[in-house]
Amino acid sequence: MTATEDEVELQAAFDGTIARNDRIEPRDWMPEGYRRTLVRQIAQHAHSEIIGMQPEGNWITRAPSLRRKAILLAKVQDEAGHGLYLYSATETLGVSRAELTEMLIEGRQKYSSIFNYPTLSYADVGTIGWLVDGAAICNQVPLCRTSYGPYGRAMIRICKEESFHQRQGYELLMTMMRGTDEQRAMVQESVDRFWWPALMMFGPPDADSPNTAQSMAWGIKRNTNDDLRQRFVDMTVPQAEALGVTLPDPDLRWNDERGHHDFGQPDWEEFMQVVKGNGPCNAQRIAHRRRAHEDGAWVREAATAFAKRTVGEASAPVVEEVAQQPSRNPGREGT
Amino acid sequence: MSHQTPDPNDEHGSVYDGLLGTDTSQWAFGTDFEDPLAGVDTTVPSELDAAELAAYCLALGDDALVLSHRLSEWCSNAPDLEDDIALANIALDLLGQARLLLARAAAADPSVVPTLPDGSPVPVEDALAFFREAVDFRNVRMVEVANGDFAHTVARLLLFATVRLAAFERLATHADPVLAAIAAKGVKELTYHRDYAGRWFLTLAQGTEESRRRLLAGLTGLWPLQAELARAYDAGPEVDVVLDQVFAVSGVERPDVAPMTGRGHTEALSRMLAEMQVVARAHPRGQW
Ligand SMILES: [Fe+2]
Ligand SMILES: [Fe+2]
Numbered sequence: 162m163t164a165t166e167d168e169v170e171l172q173a174a175f176d177g178t179i180a181r182n183d184r185i186e187p188r189d190w191m192p193e194g195y196r197r198t199l200v201r202q203i204a205q206h207a208h209s210e211i212i213g214m215q216p217e218g219n220w221i222t223r224a225p226s227l228r229r230k231a232i233l234l235a236k237v238q239d240e241a242g243h244g245l246y247l248y249s250a251t252e253t254l255g256v257s258r259a260e261l262t263e264m265l266i267e268g269r270q271k272y273s274s275i276f277n278y279p280t281l282s283y284a285d286v287g288t289i290g291w292l293v294d295g296a297a298i299c300n301q302v303p304l305c306r307t308s309y310g311p312y313g314r315a316m317i318r319i320c321k322e323e324s325f326h327q328r329q330g331y332e333l334l335m336t337m338m339r340g341t342d343e344q345r346a347m348v349q350e351s352v353d354r355f356w357w358p359a360l361m362m363f364g365p366p367d368a369d370s371p372n373t374a375q376s377m378a379w380g381i382k383r384n385t386n387d388d389l390r391q392r393f394v395d396m397t398v399p400q401a402e403a404l405g406v407t408l409p410d411p412d413l414r415w416n417d418e419r420g421h422h423d424f425g426q427p428d429w430e431e432f433m434q435v436v437k438g439n440g441p442c443n444a445q446r447i448a449h450r451r452r453a454h455e456d457g458a459w460v461r462e463a464a465t466a467f468a469k470r471t472v473g474e475a476s477a478p479v480v481e482e483v484a485q486q487p488s489r490n491p492g493r494e495g496t
Numbered sequence: 497m498s499h500q501t502p503d504p505n506d507e508h509g510s511v512y513d514g515l516l517g518t519d520t521s522q523w524a525f526g527t528d529f530e531d532p533l534a535g536v537d538t539t540v541p542s543e544l545d546a547a548e549l550a551a552y553c554l555a556l557g558d559d560a561l562v563l564s565h566r567l568s569e570w571c572s573n574a575p576d577l578e579d580d581i582a583l584a585n586i587a588l589d590l591l592g593q594a595r596l597l598l599a600r601a602a603a604a605d606p607s608v609v610p611t612l613p614d615g616s617p618v619p620v621e622d623a624l625a626f627f628r629e630a631v632d633f634r635n636v637r638m639v640e641v642a643n644g645d646f647a648h649t650v651a652r653l654l655l656f657a658t659v660r661l662a663a664f665e666r667l668a669t670h671a672d673p674v675l676a677a678i679a680a681k682g683v684k685e686l687t688y689h690r691d692y693a694g695r696w697f698l699t700l701a702q703g704t705e706e707s708r709r710r711l712l713a714g715l716t717g718l719w720p721l722q723a724e725l726a727r728a729y730d731a732g733p734e735v736d737v738v739l740d741q742v743f744a745v746s747g748v749e750r751p752d753v754a755p756m757t758g759r760g761h762t763e764a765l766s767r768m769l770a771e772m773q774v775v776a777r778a779h780p781r782g783q784w
Contacts, residue, residue, distance in 0.1 A: 225626070225784045343779065457574065463706070
């Protein structure tokens with residue numbers, strides 16, 4: 162059999178798996194383009210989890226009650242855990258966490274643009290949970306059925322936790338709305354700032370999204386950007402009403418004919434600028450990640466040196482054991 | 497709602513189910529403020545002095561609260577993701593201990609709780625944490641000094657968890673059943689904290705020249721505060737046995753530096769509290 166015939170057969174088997182909506186597993190043959198697209202998408206997702214720790218982490222030391230401090234710390238810790246699972250998924254595709262971290266801090270790989278917006282009040286913790294985790298869920302729940310096995314399984318676990326984050330964020334806003342006038346104003350001001358960036362999280366309009374068709378054919382992506390954005394708006398409007406906040410879009414209204422809400426378009430020029438690195442916090446987020454990574458270099462070197470020295474001894478490598486620590490956000494088993 | 501779209505995620509159920517409803521079972525911490533001691537009989541046993549018990553619980557609670565805060569500053573800054581997660585775990589454990597102990601102090605002697613404006617919905621644990629001045633905090637100086645590098649954090653955690661664990665093992669049979677129960681729960685947590693710090697202590701001591709140098713610097717810098725920590729917890733010889741073991745296996749000498757004089761606080765505490773209390777104090781009638 163010639164190499165070409167071999168490849169034709171492998172490609173046919175791959176196509177069959179995709180067509181049956183079965184999962185591709187790490188040992189299966191896959192086209193190079195599929196592998197590359199997956200690495201890019203999962204890495205970008207992992208980086209988003211890790212960079213996403215910063216905007217909310219900004220408020221951990223100023224959380225206004227001990228209960229909120231516990232909730233917020235547990236949430237940001239969950240995001241670190243999400244980053245870990247996703248970097249593990251890329252490892253099954255032959256790319257290590259260390260390589261990807263380098264790519265991130267050198268600016269060669271992207272993360273979600275939403276995290277390039279600043280958090281300016283404690284209400285932002287609630288708004289991020291409600292709108293940003295909410296939008297992330299809309300994007301990610303379909304990925305639980307994505308064609309690559311390790312990615313899909315990671316997403317199932319992640320989505321459960323994101324749904325907690327969303328509820329917790331919404332609950333914080335609800336509580337603040339029952340508080341003082343100043344608190345209600347804080348909530349509205351925060352929603353005003355995050356509404357449009359949240360809509361941008363679904364990516365550019367389908368007409369301007371060149372990779373969508375191939376990603377959908379490969380079963381990596383399951384819905385178009387505009388589909389998901391519409392779903393998000395439709396779900397969020399009644400929640401905003403229940404909360405008592407106004408969404409800052411004069412064009413937002415129910416369309417009986419379509420059975421959906423009509424809504425305005427985000428400022429796509431601003432979106433492109435943020436993607437290019439010119440958002441309010443792009444430089445700060447990367448500098449933070451780079452500093453933490455570089456400050457930790459001597460610790461990682463010490464762990465490696467120590468592990469080498471103690472090879473064959475009974476004591477397990479320190480870092481691996483620590484990785485087993487479960488997240489502490491209580492109650493999640495309930496979902 | 498009439499125009500809610502159908503759930504797009506047929507397979508996994510909508511993550512939005514119940515978001516607007518009354519089902520509270522899915523919330524991680526409940527929807528309402530919960531007194532951490534809800535349902536617990538907080539009557540002080542007659543043989544104990546309530547004010548003394550409250551002061552003691554406050555001191556134990558403040559130590560946990562302040563060190564938890566310092567550890568939470570590592571969030572998104574740790575040397576690796578695994579340690580970011582582990583340090584957050586430890587900070588969460590200590591925060592949990594702080595909440596129980598502050599609530600216990602307030603229930604034993606309500607006069608320790610600062611007075612807030614009429615109609616303020618701030619619960620007692622938050623009144624104690626966010627509306628007390630630095631001079632009224634009872635924590636030891638060891639827990640409040642600013643974070644240094646990771647080695648400094650490892651050394652501080654080893655010293656603190658070792659001393660506190662020994663004390664909590666004793667307190668698990670305290671005459672106050674509430675304090676006894678809090679201590680019994682804390683023993684498991686502190687055992688893990690001591691183990692985590694101990695393993696890193698050994699790793700850094702035996703890792704590279706740089707890690708050893710940093711560890712010794714961190715340990716030596718903290719050691720002047722060790723005597724005060726040990727005194728606050730009535731540390732017995734068992735603490736020295738444990739520390740000497742860790743030092744021996746790591747090839748580290750017990751530092752030969754004198755205890756720091758003075759008492760009360762360092763300059764670091766009021767600065768830390770200024771940050772911690774800023775939002776709460778701006779909204780004394782706020783609900784969170
Ligand atoms: Fe996440
Ligand atoms: Fe999240």
